[in-house]
Amino acid sequence: MSDDLFDKLPSAGGESYDGSAIEVLEGLEPVRRRPGMYIGGTDERALHHLAAEVLDNAMDEAVAGHANRIEVTLDEGNRLTITDNGRGIPVDEHPKFPGKSALEVILSTLHSGGKFSGKAYATSGGLHGVGISVVNALSSHTRVEVARSKELFAQEFARGATLGPLQKIGAAPNRRGTAVSFTPDTEIFGDQQFKPARLFKLVRSKAYLFAGVEIRWRCAPSLADDTIPAEATFQFPGGLADHLAEQIGSRECVTTQFFSGTQDFPRGDDGSEQGRVEWAIAWPLYSDGSYSWYCNTIPTPDGGTHEQGLRAALTKGIRAFAELVGQQKKAKDITPDDVVTGSEVMLSVFIRDPQFQSQTKDRLTSPEAARLVEAAVRDHFDHFLTDNLERGKALLGAVMERMDERLRRKAEREVKRKTATNARKLRLPGKLTDCSGEGGGETELFIVEGDSAGGSAKQARNRKTQAILPIRGKILNVASATADKIRANSEIADLGLALGCGTRKDCNADNLRYDRVIIMTDADVDGAHIATLLMTFFFQEMPDIVRRGHLYLAQPPLYRLTAGSTSAYARDDAHRAELEATVFKNKKVEVGRFKGLGEMNPGQLRETTMAPESRSLIRITLPPEYEGRAAVKDLVDRLMGRNPEHRFMFIQNRAGEIDPELIDA
Numbered sequence: 125m126s127d128d129l130f131d132k133l134p135s136a137g138g139e140s141y142d143g144s145a146i147e148v149l150e151g152l153e154p155v156r157r158r159p160g161m162y163i164g165g166t167d168e169r170a171l172h173h174l175a176a177e178v179l180d181n182a183m184d185e186a187v188a189g190h191a192n193r194i195e196v197t198l199d200e201g202n203r204l205t206i207t208d209n210g211r212g213i214p215v216d217e218h219p220k221f222p223g224k225s226a227l228e229v230i231l232s233t234l235h236s237g238g239k240f241s242g243k244a245y246a247t248s249g250g251l252h253g254v255g256i257s258v259v260n261a262l263s264s265h266t267r268v269e270v271a272r273s274k275e276l277f278a279q280e281f282a283r284g285a286t287l288g289p290l291q292k293i294g295a296a297p298n299r300r301g302t303a304v305s306f307t308p309d310t311e312i313f314g315d316q317q318f319k320p321a322r323l324f325k326l327v328r329s330k331a332y333l334f335a336g337v338e339i340r341w342r343c344a345p346s347l348a349d350d351t352i353p354a355e356a357t358f359q360f361p362g363g364l365a366d367h368l369a370e371q372i373g374s375r376e377c378v379t380t381q382f383f384s385g386t387q388d389f390p391r392g393d394d395g396s397e398q399g400r401v402e403w404a405i406a407w408p409l410y411s412d413g414s415y416s417w418y419c420n421t422i423p424t425p426d427g428g429t430h431e432q433g434l435r436a437a438l439t440k441g442i443r444a445f446a447e448l449v450g451q452q453k454k455a456k457d458i459t460p461d462d463v464v465t466g467s468e469v470m471l472s473v474f475i476r477d478p479q480f481q482s483q484t485k486d487r488l489t490s491p492e493a494a495r496l497v498e499a500a501v502r503d504h505f506d507h508f509l510t511d512n513l514e515r516g517k518a519l520l521g522a523v524m525e526r527m528d529e530r531l532r533r534k535a536e537r538e539v540k541r542k543t544a545t546n547a548r549k550l551r552l553p554g555k556l557t558d559c560s561g562e563g564g565g566e567t568e569l570f571i572v573e574g575d576s577a578g579g580s581a582k583q584a585r586n587r588k589t590q591a592i593l594p595i596r597g598k599i600l601n602v603a604s605a606t607a608d609k610i611r612a613n614s615e616i617a618d619l620g621l622a623l624g625c626g627t628r629k630d631c632n633a634d635n636l637r638y639d640r641v642i643i644m645t646d647a648d649v650d651g652a653h654i655a656t657l658l659m660t661f662f663f664q665e666m667p668d669i670v671r672r673g674h675l676y677l678a679q680p681p682l683y684r685l686t687a688g689s690t691s692a693y694a695r696d697d698a699h700r701a702e703l704e705a706t707v708f709k710n711k712k713v714e715v716g717r718f719k720g721l722g723e724m725n726p727g728q729l730r731e732t733t734m735a736p737e738s739r740s741l742i743r744i745t746l747p748p749e750y751e752g753r754a755a756v757k758d759l760v761d762r763l764m765g766r767n768p769e770h771r772f773m774f775i776q777n778r779a780g781e782i783d784p785e786l787i788d789a
């Protein structure tokens with residue numbers, strides 16, 4: 125472009141929106157400006173994520189075989205120090221940055237680290253080269269000490285900026301490793317403090333995950349109490365099996381012995397170690413279930429591919445056992461949920477080059493983990509069942525009981541739904557495209573925004589299990605409408621007919637015509653508004669549906685990324701950045717933004733948003749304090765009712781305590 129062209133360009137509306145309005149954030153600035161992308165927010169959970177990042181680095185050093193002791197010390201003033209006796213962060217001059225030590229580069233540059241190639245670490249929890257630099261950026265003061273080659277070095281930082289060059293402190297003949305002390309920045313986290321109980325639990329579970337390390341806990345006496353001691357030392361040679369035994373305590377289980385073990389994965393073609401898996405599972409007689417998934421000692425609360433592998437191994441194992449003992453007829457109907465629901469599971473894998481969904485690593489996405497875990501666990505599970513037939517039969521019996529119960533409930537619903545349909549044949553809304561209900565899968569109703577998206581959804585659906593109800597634009601806000609107005613509204617009447625479960629105090633989820641009700645709107649502001657109105661409707665008019673966990677939000681992607689033959693979908697900007705930095709690293713990516721559901725072709729819509737095996741859903745839940753109908757109504761009125769001041773007050777009072785657990789997948 126010539127200078128000329130720049131002169132002649134018309135100013136595009138807003139005078140102030142020109143090149144100067146486009147910022148390029150440098151160094152650690154993006155972390156301070158958008159902490160959510162790196163630590164998932166600025167709430168209590170995010171604050172504790174800082175501790176996890178530093179502890180993870182020390183654990184990586186231990187798992188790689190270079191450290192066997194870690195100390196975690198919480199001092200007054202919200203100061204946390206994590207020390208290990210590993211190799212120490214390198215302090216020599218970095219070849220690419222003359223005059224700077226590797227330590228300084230690591231602390232002040234995103235994507236700097238020694239875990240990209242797998243040479244210095246085999247199965248590390250770290251992989252992005254982001255963790256410690258993020259901690260540094262979000263701390264008002266950080267001090268790193270490194271003891272290497274019998275010498276002690278130190279460097280200090282404030283909000284990510286160095287306070288001076290790396291210093292040689294002196295001789296350290298008896299010390300080696302790294303010590304990182306930091307104080308989270310109140311500009312980012314306000315006056316939130318580390319919770320000793322939360323750190324204590326984190327530290328303890330880390331020790332269970334790797335028997336080769338001893339972890340010492342210490343906190344200022346003023347922070348200790350009846351449950352959290354000022355000092356403790358953890359080392360658990362029994363690993364997860366011990367951890368589970370402690371969790372189960374004296375509760376009675378279906379099998380007296382837990383199913384636990386560990387197995388190395390087969391070596392790679394070049395003879396390299398590929399990691400291992402450790403598991404411990406119990407089936408208590410009464411339990412809501414409890415599931416702890418880890419990868420390379422990182423907790424992945426949302427599970428992922430290692431979880432899938434375990435579920436597959438258990439399901440296939442129990443089916444095979446059922447055949448062995450002559451129950452093959454029923455065996456084929458056993459689902460993974462029948463085996464896993466109500467069990468207490470701890471699963472820990474160590475794999476090379478893990479892929480997580482984001483920097484907070486809540487979900488493992490490495491595809492090979494599913495295959496490795498399934499193959500490793502399957503054999504052991506077969507033995508567990510057949511070595512002691514009584515034990516195998518006891519477990520099979522419990523699983524079949526759960527299966528029978530599930531099938532019975534389903535059949536009941538089926539009958540209800542048929543009679544309801546027959547009795548009201550003419551009264552099902554014309555816009556509803558119902559599912560046939562054949563084939564036995566769980567049924568779902570998608571409430572879709574707009575007729576065109578409705579059309580795509582109809583083509584994308586599974587006609588046996590998925591029904592579609594398109595609604596036109598923004599439905600009535602029931603929180604600010606009179607009962608008469610609600611009754612007269614045709615969209616709402618259609619919804620009521622399609623669901624068949626009654627409203628208000630007559631609402632009974634047992635009569636719901638589907639297993640799941642899924643709100644599927646565009647991934648934009650209008651879509652969010654429509655979803656909000658629909659949730660308001662459910663909270664107020666059909667609270668039982670929400671309370672019993674039948675209501676979900678679909679998660680259509682925002683972007684499609686393509687490079688050559690690889691393509692992937694991103695849920696949001698953070699996920700997109702993550703994919704660009706990992707799957708598409710150093711590739712030229714084309715990014716398409718979906719403006720609405722209608723823009724995806726049916727195949728894409730199915731794959732990304734509707735098909736149970738590849739989509740993700742958010743389940744809408746009610747926090748326990750809103751169990752009563754009146755309390756829910758009050759909350760909905762405040763948030764969605766006519767008086768904006770109530771809304772404002774609610775937001776003001778609750779800012780900063782948005783609890784991620786209110787929403788779970």
Ligand SMILES: Nc1ncnc2c1ncn2[C@@H]1O[C@H](COP(=O)(O)OP(=O)(O)OP(=O)(O)O)[C@@H](O)[C@H]1O
Pocket residue numbers: 177180181182185208210211212213214230236237238239240249250251252253254255256257258302
């Ligand atoms: N305690 C430690 N001992 C030795 N080296 C360390 C230690 N902590 C950090 N490092 C080095 O610093 C690098 C950067 O750490 P950082 O936490 O920023 O990223 P990472 O661990 O590589 O990946 P992630 O962002 O996933 O945590 C590591 O790769 C490692 O080489």
Ligand SMILES: [Mg+2]
Pocket residue numbers: 177180181249250251254255256
């Ligand atoms: Mg790290």
Ligand SMILES: [Mg+2]
Pocket residue numbers: 230231233234235236237253254255256257258
């Ligand atoms: Mg880094």
